[in-house]
Every structure is written in structure tokens, then in C-alpha cells.
Amino acid sequence: MNDAAFDEDITSAATLAEPGEVGLVEPRDFTSAAPFRCDDGRTLPGFTLRYETYGRLNPAADNAVLVCHALSGDHHCAGIHSLADKKPGWWNNLIGPGKAVDTNHHFVVCANVLGGCQGSTGPLSPDPATGRPYGITFPAVTIRDMVRSQKLLLDHLGVRRLRCVLGGSMGGMQALQWGIEYPDYCDKVLAMATTAREGAQAIAFNEVGRQAILQDPEWNQGNYPKGGGPRVGLAIARMMAHITYLSDASMDRKFGRRTVKSNTPAAPSSPEDAALSGMMGDEGSASAPAAAFDVNFEVQSYLRYQGKSFINRFDANTYLYITRAIDGFDLAAAHGGTLEQAFAPVRGETLVVGFTSDWLFPPEQNRAIVLALQRAGKRASYAELTTDLGHDSFLLESPELYALVSSFLERTD
Amino acid sequence: MNDAAFDEDITSAATLAEPGEVGLVEPRDFTSAAPFRCDDGRTLPGFTLRYETYGRLNPAADNAVLVCHALSGDHHCAGIHSLADKKPGWWNNLIGPGKAVDTNHHFVVCANVLGGCQGSTGPLSPDPATGRPYGITFPAVTIRDMVRSQKLLLDHLGVRRLRCVLGGSMGGMQALQWGIEYPDYCDKVLAMATTAREGAQAIAFNEVGRQAILQDPEWNQGNYPKGGGPRVGLAIARMMAHITYLSDASMDRKFGRRTVKSNTPAAPSSPEDAALSGMMGDEGSASAPAAAFDVNFEVQSYLRYQGKSFINRFDANTYLYITRAIDGFDLAAAHGGTLEQAFAPVRGETLVVGFTSDWLFPPEQNRAIVLALQRAGKRASYAELTTDLGHDSFLLESPELYALVSSFLERTD
Structure with a gap:
């Protein structure tokens, strides 16, 4: 099966x-030269965030929308980097002129997180x-x-206040934290497919992913050249995590028990791909003993593709760091003990969107956020979208979601 | 945290x-010297099954109950092997004199599966x-x-017909297959927490586990000494699989976000444990760089314990073989295309039990089995037990389940 078959979002650059x-966008770097003290008590001498912006900051500097990305996302959430690009930014369906996050009205900012590996300061730096x-x-x-x-x-960009901060999954955690940390700065907070407190099952999945990385001999206690390191461990972590982003129903519809033709290996597109193909026991290596357990079901082939493409764009140490940040997220514990206490400072309006088939951060965890905000006397509402596409629903085409986001952003009291 | 804290089923041997x-039981070996042709067309020159029996075969030789085990189970489903044993067989709560599977009335047989690693012929043999x-x-x-x-x-034991064949998970798959393969031999079939067709999500989880094993350099193309091999890969596979046996709710209740005291390492009980403890980045090895990502949450510690104890009793090649057998299970495809056609030969009565919080083989997959049996004109009923303990519910204490099993076994038409 050709790997490209899995790239469903390919659109022509012309479009x-x-x-x-x-359209065409260019990432930029912001460097803060001042020492930055992290929550663990250690101080970075400075840091860089790679970011993109779309639309224009208005003269009042109050039309900015901050987009926060999830575990494996980055600053490139809309547009393309060149006309040769086959895929746009990860939230291009939501962001653009006339879209739900309307760049005709809003100045959209998205940065790769601190600790990331896509240009911001992190373990690779x-x-x-x-x-x-x-x-x-x-x-x-x-x-x-x-x-x-x-x-x-x-601050560097001159943004006086945020019209909205939004994100899904770990992006939603950041959005909620924004509302608490800078209450006078956030008009609106929009969090999707997220939680106020990482639960035991989600921690458990992250733990298995970390063990796959830490136990890979190539991890070498975190010392490895860029592009090298525990690629196998990282691929396994990603394969497993990817299952938690989908749903039983969507996987059954998408793959069911269909098998792939094992005698038509896709031509690897680079020597590295060829090596990886062998490494992951793919169709090209049918002579290896691992081939006895080789790709048979489409879903196996799909997962291996997900693992392989991830290791070409992500860093294993960043994966360790970011999953630990996610596991550590517990707003109630960090702010006085109850979620109501945590939300006490909030001043803006909050919308939380849950998805019925999301079993990583299920609807009840999303609902609990709004319940606590309401108990704390805050303006907050909850919307639940019926979908069988699992946790990743927030990233997928959904006119219902677009309408929710658009009306939340545009509404003025 | 002391590992023993996780062994919840410890009972005094006296009890x-x-x-x-x-009580005390002894495993025995049955060896078939005749060539055995497998479904893949290859022939074993003969094979051994390790098994246990409890109760007595009656003179009519028609009171036998066959118990089929799941992926990580074995022939030791009830009783103890010595007075020093701290844990009884894996289904001891269900099987015994006066229990749901009453050994005063039934002759219970349980064998380690072909391909297994607990005494039956498999990759280790x-x-x-x-x-x-x-x-x-x-x-x-x-x-x-x-x-x-x-x-x-x-046949070797002289069993003329089975009063019942029962099992959960992969054991349930075997029970269903028994009803089709030997319809005149099975009075009753009792399958729990199972499916007639392994779905894409379940295949996906098995695939990640297999990759963790296959990519471990110690796998060495399947050639390793007994007790050696890809212990890290196998531990990771088990950690991940274990999550799928529980539920979000039960994990939150059992562990929540509780942390372990990291400065009180349990004394390793053997030199090998000590090595593994280091390997899995446990508390004893806090000086290693991996300790930066070390056990913090109780659930992490619990999973590592599950991984470690599994590699001391299970073989990695068997894990590859048995998960492949599970993934290949699709009764409809194997018997004419529809599940109704697959069940056409069935003559006995079937009971299927699903558990509300089982997300590995969810209730609808269990219900589908009964629906197809009924459409095929067979005697079949479905029972659904409300529990939040996940897939493993079939193994846990449940008076409701005991009553279901007992009445199904004892009832005569």
C-alpha cells in the first residue's frame, strides 16, 4: 500500500x-533574552518561540486570537509554507478569511510550545x-x-488583550490555564476535547509511551544527534497514542479487517525511508523473520505509517517532556484544592466543547470544567458534539464545530 | 512502594x-504422538498439552466442563500447587466444590493452549x-x-461429551469455536467478554505490542534462550495491554493521581528483580538519567510492576503467536461469510455474557454473537452485567456472574 494513501488531507497547493x-505564511522567531524561571525552579537564560500570525492586529490591539497546539502539533496551524506544500497547517479548516476563526477580523497567533521541537527552545536546543x-x-x-x-x-507583538485563546487537547489545557493566569487579558477562553485534570488512564498511556522511548538503547540517556535517537521507541509510543486519538467505531469503518496486498511494496521515497521500512518490518522486508508477523491488516500498515512519519518530524526527548507536562496538569491541585478555587480568578467567558466519542478526554471531563466554572460564578457554557471520530474530532471537518466557534468568537455582550 | 501491594488476590494457603x-492440584502432561496438521498447512510431528483437572469424570463420562484461558492465562485455573502458594489458579473464585462451576458435580479440565509457554508445545519447545x-x-x-x-x-481423558465449554476473552473465542467445530460434543457454550471477530482497534493494540517485541534488539529474530529475549519489549506490550483490560473509571478509583513515595524503594526480592528494577527505571535506580522521568504516579508504578512480573512468566514469541491467533479470529469470514452461516452447525445452547465497561470487547460485540445465533435458529441468550471494572470483569468476584454461570450449567431442559 502506498503510504500516501494515508495522507487524506492532501489538497492542491493552488487551492x-x-x-x-x-495562503503563504512564514514562521518567525521571537527570542526573549531575559532569564525565564520555570515552575520546577530552574531558570532558562532565555528562550525562543517559533510562531506564525495570520490577519492583522487592529489599532486597538485587541483583536488577537491565540491558538494553542496539542502534544504533536506546532506553530503552523494555517496556510502553506510554499506552493509545493501538499498539506496546509493543522487547523487550516478552522482558520482563514471568512472561516470560523476569521482572519479578516482577527489577528491569529500560534507558537510552538516551550519544550517543543519545531523551532522553539526545547531539549534539542x-x-x-x-x-x-x-x-x-x-x-x-x-x-x-x-x-x-x-x-x-x-507582549512583544504588541497585543493588548486577547479576544480569545483556544485549543484542543493539550491546547485546551493551555487555554484554561490562560484564563486563570491572565484573567484580565483574556476576553474568551475556548477549550475543546480536554480536561482540567489528567486522569489515571491517560497517564498510563503516556507512561507506556515514555517507557518505549526510555528503554530504547538509542535513547542513550537523552544524548543523541538531532534526527537520531530512539526512533523505534518513539514510533511505538506514537502508534499507541494514535489509537487513543481515534475511536473503535471510526477504526472499524476506516479499516475494519481489510488486509493489504503484501506483494506490492511502495517504493520508499528516500534511503532513510527504506531503512525505516525495514526497521518497522514493512512490506519491503518480507524476507526478514519479522515478516512472519508482518503487515496483514490495513490498520497495522496505517499505524506503522503513523509511527514512521512521526519520527521524521518529532523529537523523543520533547515527547518525554511534553507528556510529563500533560500528566502533571491538575488545575484543582495546583490552585488551592478544588476546581472552583482554581477558576476563582477567571473573568472572561469560557466555552468548552466535548465530543461524544472522545475516550481520551471523555465528555464528562469536559463537562466537569464548565460545572466548576459555573459553581465559581463564571460565565461558562458547554457544548457536546455527537461524532464517532474520537478525540481527534476537534481537528476534523465539522460545520457544527465551525458554527460554535464562529458564534462564540463574534458574539459581543 | 512494595510490589506485593499490587497482589490483591493474596490469600493464605491454609484458607x-x-x-x-x-485445594492442592497437580498439572499433568498429555502428549499426542500423531502428526497434527495446523490451519496454516504445516504439520507438528506431535504435541504436548499441560493441563489440570478438578472433580471426577462420572461413569457416563458426560459431566466434563472445559475451561479455555485467555491470552496471558494458563492451565492452572483453580486450586494451589503447594501449601506455600500465595495465589490460587486464575479462576479459583468461580471453580470449586459448591462454587459456580461446581467440582462436586463436574469434571473440570483446563489446558494451556497449543502455542503457549506454560508447558504446552509452543515456540519455546x-x-x-x-x-x-x-x-x-x-x-x-x-x-x-x-x-x-x-x-x-x-478424547484421551475419556470424556464422551462436554456439559459445557466456557471461557472469557480469547477463552470465549475458543468456546464459540468449539460449538461450531464439535457441535454434537458440546451441550453448552458459555462465552464472556469476547467477540466473534477481532475489530480494528483491538488489532491495533496487539500490533503495537508485537512491534514493541519485534523491535527489541534482544528479540534476535526469535532466537533467544528461555527466560531471556526481548524482556523490555514484552514488558511494554504487557503494560499497554493491561490498560485495555481495565477501565477509565476503575483506574481513576484505584489510582487517581496519587503519587508514590519515591524515597522508599522496595527491597528487590532477587538479583534479577534488582536488574529489572533498574531496567524499568524503578525507584531503586533514582540516580539514572531516566529517573528524571521516573515513577511519580501510583499508576505508573503499578504498570511497571505488571510489566516486570509478566516477563518472568511469559514468553515473547508466544505473545506474538497468540496475539496473531486472536487477530486472525473472524468466525464469519472463516465459515461462509456471515456469522449466521458460521453458527449453522451449532447444536448446544449458548450463553454470552458482556460487561458494560468492557471497551476491548464491548457489549455490542457480545450481543452480536447472540443475535446471529438466534437468527440462525439456535438456542442462545445474552446477559449483560453492569460493572465499571472493564474487560477483566469476567475474572473478578461477582455474585451476579456466579449465579448466571451456575444456573446455566445446572439447568437441564
Whole structure:
């Protein structure tokens, strides 16, 4: 099976550059030279955030919308980087001129999180003190650290206040943290498919992913060259995590028990792909003993593709750091003991969107956020969308979701 | 945290030897010297099944109950092997004098499956042709192969017909296969927490577990000494699978976000435990870099314990073989295309039990079995037990389940 078959979002670049689309965008770097003290007590001598913006900041500097990304996301949430790009940013369906997050009205900002590996300072970045990558000497960043670093970026951009901060999954955690950390700065908070408190099952899945990385001999205690390291462990972590982003029903519809033709290996597109293909026991390596347990079901092939493509764009130490930040997220515990107490400072309006088939952060966890906000006397509402597409629903095409987001953003009291 | 804290089923041996208990039992080996042709077309020159029996076969030889075990189970489903045993067989709560499967009335048989690693012939066994372990040259056993080998054991024991064949999870698959394969031999079939067709999500989880094993350098293409091999990969596979046996709710109740005291490492009980403890980044190894991502939440510690204890009793190649057998299970596809056609030969009565919080083989998959049996004109009923304990519910204490099993077994038309 050709790997490209799994890239469902491929659109022609021409289409992506047309009116109604964000079009060509260029990432930029913001560097804060001031020491940044992280929640774990350690201090970064400074940091860089890679970010993108779409639309224009108005003269009052109050039309900004901050988009926060999830575990494996980055700053590139809309538009394309070149006309050769086959895929736009990860939330391009939601963001653009005339879209739910309307770049004709809003100045949209999205940054790769602190601790990330897509241009922002993280374990891959050189420690100025040694000239070598931080690796696991990087501070144990928290969701709050991510938020506080984003505030410095917005100050730098001249944003006076946020019309809205929004995100799904870990992006939703950041949005909720924003509402608590900078209550006078956030008009609206929009969190989707998220939780105020990472639960035991979600921690357990992250723990297995981390063990797959930590136990890979190539991890080498976090010291490895960029692009190298525990690629097998990272691929396994991603394969497992990917299952938690889908649903039983959507996987059954998408793959069922269909098998792949095992005698038509896709031509690997690079020598590295060929090596990985062998490594992951793919169709090209049918002579290896592992082939006895080789791809048979489409879903196996799909997962291996997900694992392989992930290791080409993600760093294993960042995966360790960000999953630990997620596991550490517990608003109630961090702010006085109850969620009502945690939300006491909130001033803006909050919308939380849950998805019926999301079993990673199920509807009840999303509902609990709104219940606590309401008990704390805050303006908050909950919307639940019926879908069988699982946790990833917030990323997928959904006119219902677009309408919710659009009316929440545009409404003025 | 002391590992023993996780062994919840520890009972005093004295109690387990009392009346009302199966008491001391001894495993035996049955060896079939005749060539056994597997579903993949390959032939074993012969095979051994390790098994246990409880109760007595009656003169009519028609009071036998066959118990089929799940992926990680074995032939030791009731009683103890010595007075020093701290844990009884895995279904001891269900089986015994006066219990739901009453050994005063029934002759209970349970065998380690073909392909297993607890005494039955499998990848660990020496291939008579070479004198070396089969490893991955072992035939690709199926659920049907397991069933057909069990039939030879029952013939050997003089069992004329089965009062009932029962099992949960993969044991339920075997029970269903028994009803189709030997319809005149099975009075009753009792399948729990199972499916007639392994779905995409369940295949996906098995695939990740297999990759963790196959990518472990110690797997060495299936060639490793007994007790060695891809212990890390197997532990990771088990940790992940274990999550699918529980439920979000039960994990939250059992562990929540409780943390463990990291400065009180349990004394390892053997040098090997000490090595593993280091390998899995446990409390004892806090100086290693991996300790930066070390056990914090109780659920992490629990999963590592599950992983570690599994690799001391299970074989990685068997894990590959048995998960492949499970993934290959699709009664409809194997018997004419529809489940009704598959069940056409069935003559006995079938009871299927689903558990509301089982998300590995959810209630609808259990219900679908009964629906198809009824459409095929068979005597079949479905019972659904409300529990929040997940897939493992069939193994846990449940007076409701005991009553269902007992009345199904004892009832005569």
C-alpha cells in the first residue's frame, strides 16, 4: 500500500493559495533574552518561540486570537509554507478569511510550545552554558510555563488583550490555564476535547509511551544527534497514542479487517525511508523473520505509517517532556484544592466543547470544567458534539464545530 | 512502594486448602504422538498439552466442563500447587466444590493452549527435527488449532461429551469455536467478554505490542534462550495491554493521581528483580538519567510492576503467536461469510455474557454473537452485567456472574 494513501488531507497547493485561504505564511522567531524561571525552579537564560500570525492586529490591539497546539502539533496551524506544500497547517479548516476563526477580523497567533521541537527552545536546543543540546537537562516544563512564555511573545507583538485563546487537547489545557493566569487579558477562553485534570488512564498511556522511548538503547540517556535517537521507541509510543486519538467505531469503518496486498511494496521515497521500512518490518522486508508477523491488516500498515512519519518530524526527548507536562496538569491541585478555587480568578467567558466519542478526554471531563466554572460564578457554557471520530474530532471537518466557534468568537455582550 | 501491594488476590494457603476449595492440584502432561496438521498447512510431528483437572469424570463420562484461558492465562485455573502458594489458579473464585462451576458435580479440565509457554508445545519447545526451540518456525496456530488440540486431550481423558465449554476473552473465542467445530460434543457454550471477530482497534493494540517485541534488539529474530529475549519489549506490550483490560473509571478509583513515595524503594526480592528494577527505571535506580522521568504516579508504578512480573512468566514469541491467533479470529469470514452461516452447525445452547465497561470487547460485540445465533435458529441468550471494572470483569468476584454461570450449567431442559 502506498503510504500516501494515508495522507487524506492532501489538497492542491493552488487551492490552498486561493482567496478564502490563509495562503503563504512564514514562521518567525521571537527570542526573549531575559532569564525565564520555570515552575520546577530552574531558570532558562532565555528562550525562543517559533510562531506564525495570520490577519492583522487592529489599532486597538485587541483583536488577537491565540491558538494553542496539542502534544504533536506546532506553530503552523494555517496556510502553506510554499506552493509545493501538499498539506496546509493543522487547523487550516478552522482558520482563514471568512472561516470560523476569521482572519479578516482577527489577528491569529500560534507558537510552538516551550519544550517543543519545531523551532522553539526545547531539549534539542543548545544549552548556552555547554554549547550542547539540553537533552534531559532541560527544565521540566509545565503547561503554565508554556502559557507564561506565550504571554511574553504576545507582549512583544504588541497585543493588548486577547479576544480569545483556544485549543484542543493539550491546547485546551493551555487555554484554561490562560484564563486563570491572565484573567484580565483574556476576553474568551475556548477549550475543546480536554480536561482540567489528567486522569489515571491517560497517564498510563503516556507512561507506556515514555517507557518505549526510555528503554530504547538509542535513547542513550537523552544524548543523541538531532534526527537520531530512539526512533523505534518513539514510533511505538506514537502508534499507541494514535489509537487513543481515534475511536473503535471510526477504526472499524476506516479499516475494519481489510488486509493489504503484501506483494506490492511502495517504493520508499528516500534511503532513510527504506531503512525505516525495514526497521518497522514493512512490506519491503518480507524476507526478514519479522515478516512472519508482518503487515496483514490495513490498520497495522496505517499505524506503522503513523509511527514512521512521526519520527521524521518529532523529537523523543520533547515527547518525554511534553507528556510529563500533560500528566502533571491538575488545575484543582495546583490552585488551592478544588476546581472552583482554581477558576476563582477567571473573568472572561469560557466555552468548552466535548465530543461524544472522545475516550481520551471523555465528555464528562469536559463537562466537569464548565460545572466548576459555573459553581465559581463564571460565565461558562458547554457544548457536546455527537461524532464517532474520537478525540481527534476537534481537528476534523465539522460545520457544527465551525458554527460554535464562529458564534462564540463574534458574539459581543 | 512494595510490589506485593499490587497482589490483591493474596490469600493464605491454609484458607485455599480448606473445604469449599479445590485445594492442592497437580498439572499433568498429555502428549499426542500423531502428526497434527495446523490451519496454516504445516504439520507438528506431535504435541504436548499441560493441563489440570478438578472433580471426577462420572461413569457416563458426560459431566466434563472445559475451561479455555485467555491470552496471558494458563492451565492452572483453580486450586494451589503447594501449601506455600500465595495465589490460587486464575479462576479459583468461580471453580470449586459448591462454587459456580461446581467440582462436586463436574469434571473440570483446563489446558494451556497449543502455542503457549506454560508447558504446552509452543515456540519455546524443542523442534524434534533440530533439537532447538521452534522459535518463529512454529506453525501460525489459530484459535481453531487450539480447539482441535484440546479435543484430542478430552478424547484421551475419556470424556464422551462436554456439559459445557466456557471461557472469557480469547477463552470465549475458543468456546464459540468449539460449538461450531464439535457441535454434537458440546451441550453448552458459555462465552464472556469476547467477540466473534477481532475489530480494528483491538488489532491495533496487539500490533503495537508485537512491534514493541519485534523491535527489541534482544528479540534476535526469535532466537533467544528461555527466560531471556526481548524482556523490555514484552514488558511494554504487557503494560499497554493491561490498560485495555481495565477501565477509565476503575483506574481513576484505584489510582487517581496519587503519587508514590519515591524515597522508599522496595527491597528487590532477587538479583534479577534488582536488574529489572533498574531496567524499568524503578525507584531503586533514582540516580539514572531516566529517573528524571521516573515513577511519580501510583499508576505508573503499578504498570511497571505488571510489566516486570509478566516477563518472568511469559514468553515473547508466544505473545506474538497468540496475539496473531486472536487477530486472525473472524468466525464469519472463516465459515461462509456471515456469522449466521458460521453458527449453522451449532447444536448446544449458548450463553454470552458482556460487561458494560468492557471497551476491548464491548457489549455490542457480545450481543452480536447472540443475535446471529438466534437468527440462525439456535438456542442462545445474552446477559449483560453492569460493572465499571472493564474487560477483566469476567475474572473478578461477582455474585451476579456466579449465579448466571451456575444456573446455566445446572439447568437441564
